[in-house]
Amino acid sequence: MARRSRKPQPAAAVTPAGPPPPVIRVRGLTKSYGHGDATVHALRGPEDPVDGSPLGVDLDIEQGDFVAVMGSSGSGKSTLMNILGCLDVPTTGRYLLDGTDVGHLDEQQLSLVRNRKIGFIFQSFNLVPRTTAMAQVELPLAYAGVRAAERRRRAEAALALVGLADRADHKPNELSGGQQQRVAVARALVTAPAMLLADEPTGNLDSRSTEEVLAIIDGLNATGRTVVLITHENEVASHAKRVLRLVDGQIVSDLRQGPVDGPPPVLAARQSATRQAGQLIGGAR
Amino acid sequence: MIRFALAGLAANKVRSGLTMLGVLIGVASVILLLAVGNGSSAAVKNSITALGTNSLTVSSGAGGGARTASTVKKLTVEDARALADQANAPDVKSVAPVVTTSAAAVYGDISYTPGQVIGTYPAYFETANQKIATGDYFSNDDVLNSRKVAVIGSTTAKQVFDSEDPIGKKISLGGTPFTVVGVLATKGATGFNDPDDVVIAPLPTVQNAFTGFGSVSQILVQATSADTTTAAQSEITQILMGTHQLTDPSKLDFRVSNQTSLLSARESTSQTFTVLLGAVAAISLLVGGIGITNIMLVTVTERTREIGIRKALGAPKAVILGQFLTESTLLSVLGAGLGVAVGIIGSHFSVVGIKPVVIPSSVFGAFGIAVAIGLFFGSYPANRAASLRPIDALRHE
Numbered sequence: 001m002a003r004r005s006r007k008p009q010p011a012a013a014v015t016p017a018g019p020p021p022p023v024i025r026v027r028g029l030t031k032s033y034g035h036g037d038a039t040v041h042a043l044r045g046p047e048d049p050v051d052g053s054p055l056g057v058d059l060d061i062e063q064g065d066f067v068a069v070m071g072s073s074g075s076g077k078s079t080l081m082n083i084l085g086c087l088d089v090p091t092t093g094r095y096l097l098d099g100t101d102v103g104h105l106d107e108q109q110l111s112l113v114r115n116r117k118i119g120f121i122f123q124s125f126n127l128v129p130r131t132t133a134m135a136q137v138e139l140p141l142a143y144a145g146v147r148a149a150e151r152r153r154r155a156e157a158a159l160a161l162v163g164l165a166d167r168a169d170h171k172p173n174e175l176s177g178g179q180q181q182r183v184a185v186a187r188a189l190v191t192a193p194a195m196l197l198a199d200e201p202t203g204n205l206d207s208r209s210t211e212e213v214l215a216i217i218d219g220l221n222a223t224g225r226t227v228v229l230i231t232h233e234n235e236v237a238s239h240a241k242r243v244l245r246l247v248d249g250q251i252v253s254d255l256r257q258g259p260v261d262g263p264p265p266v267l268a269a270r271q272s273a274t275r276q277a278g279q280l281i282g283g284a285r
Numbered sequence: 286m287i288r289f290a291l292a293g294l295a296a297n298k299v300r301s302g303l304t305m306l307g308v309l310i311g312v313a314s315v316i317l318l319l320a321v322g323n324g325s326s327a328a329v330k331n332s333i334t335a336l337g338t339n340s341l342t343v344s345s346g347a348g349g350g351a352r353t354a355s356t357v358k359k360l361t362v363e364d365a366r367a368l369a370d371q372a373n374a375p376d377v378k379s380v381a382p383v384v385t386t387s388a389a390a391v392y393g394d395i396s397y398t399p400g401q402v403i404g405t406y407p408a409y410f411e412t413a414n415q416k417i418a419t420g421d422y423f424s425n426d427d428v429l430n431s432r433k434v435a436v437i438g439s440t441t442a443k444q445v446f447d448s449e450d451p452i453g454k455k456i457s458l459g460g461t462p463f464t465v466v467g468v469l470a471t472k473g474a475t476g477f478n479d480p481d482d483v484v485i486a487p488l489p490t491v492q493n494a495f496t497g498f499g500s501v502s503q504i505l506v507q508a509t510s511a512d513t514t515t516a517a518q519s520e521i522t523q524i525l526m527g528t529h530q531l532t533d534p535s536k537l538d539f540r541v542s543n544q545t546s547l548l549s550a551r552e553s554t555s556q557t558f559t560v561l562l563g564a565v566a567a568i569s570l571l572v573g574g575i576g577i578t579n580i581m582l583v584t585v586t587e588r589t590r591e592i593g594i595r596k597a598l599g600a601p602k603a604v605i606l607g608q609f610l611t612e613s614t615l616l617s618v619l620g621a622g623l624g625v626a627v628g629i630i631g632s633h634f635s636v637v638g639i640k641p642v643v644i645p646s647s648v649f650g651a652f653g654i655a656v657a658i659g660l661f662f663g664s665y666p667a668n669r670a671a672s673l674r675p676i677d678a679l680r681h682e
Contacts, residue, residue: 085678087675087676108601108602111596111601112599129591144599191599
């Protein structure tokens, strides 16, 4: 995997002309469940200093960034992820995705946004049962109305990118957890979305598969894809360029670990290591 | 899309199969039961033509109004003679008085009781549309001389003689020996009785041996043509009122029945029967449709998570709706298609003596209704699936 993700040269790929608009701009976002006294604020942001009412979460995510959202369970990180993924609607606040205010979109347009702009990776893989890997990856393209031949070509490319070209005809129950998650990654990136949303993508994986999946995500980010990743493992968060910590529906810390337009920290470190090794072994290629 | 739907159905083969079976039975029963009803009315129509449309039956008994038995004058051979008078009844072609009785026929060591023993005149054969297959009819001469000869129906011939040639053989009817002179052509059962199970002998011979020289059971009259049956009917009524000394036409002691009207009454009965069968079948089709709804609801619930995944991948509502509608329609189309096949195959076998005749419109109708039912009953679960919020669907376990 590491070999494959080395191919694109990140330094050359990302050359932003001026500061690009943020992929995600969130203002005063709150989400609450229930009514009256039983109201639970899953997302609240800082409290209003005057009357103590929640002001909501503010957040900007730049194009090409790799953000890890951390927090214990119940901290509101999944709620944030669902809203960012247009799977759920906020109680209050504005959410601009790629410059579009998604609050004004109807059901039909929202499904279009999910299809074109967002690629999901779930903790439990969420592959469609009884469907081959190839068909899984073709699915979002089919919903986008891409023609069969083109669909197949792009799905093959996406599967090759995650190293599963030889597993295209396998159904989910014939694949290991790591392979299933890699199919899910291929499915998420096949539409070339504005951002990848990963909800604890490695939560159900063993350490080897975790490595593989994170390496792919690193590689995708290195080619300029915006990634928002939810996790509660520090190990996973160390791959991100920016780490947000959520506690009780508030962002309590925002830590930058690497530059927005550079490679992700782990990949950068490994690249410098493999570059040295490559000079020793792979020079003939 | 159809491939997706097929895969969805194949995932639960037993369930899909049973649902299809419901539709299959519905469609097949509609086609088959309507075919049986149609077949029975077709059989009635056939027997109308077999009996001859210009024959009239005169039978004794009160046609209308209450009347005590003592005042009823029985039909006699004299009545028949009066009807045969060309001057009074110009529209009557031939007259055959009929007595019927029952007796065991003995031949060698075989004893068999035919359905009817009929004593009559040779005119009966033409009037009742009875044709000879082998041998000959008995003649007027046989009647005048009370000869002990008989013509037997094909069923009787088979029962008594099996493979032997009955012509010229003597059978004993109630102790009286009769020589078989002819065998009637097979008319075929109409479903209610067997017209081929008869022994027909000259009237005086049967009267002498069995019924005595009193009244006759019926007088069979043949009108000159199918168009003159009504005229013949009124002539018969006039003549018999004279011989029976009746003045009030509303108080007759005999009935003149037209075969056609008799059988059209029977035909309308069989039509009612067809409607009834159709209603039962339609109910079973409806039950099949409800089965589809039930299964699709189960499928939607079971696949809520999958629907959530598809929505997260950007499936528009119409696509989800389409997918589930395609599945339910496919279920009903396949079920209906197989039902049509089973119905048509099944109609090749006769049911309780009735040969079913498939009504083409019932095939298309049943198929169309089944498909419509699939769409209609599938739309509720499909709509429910498509309207699910993606987050709720994804969280569903």
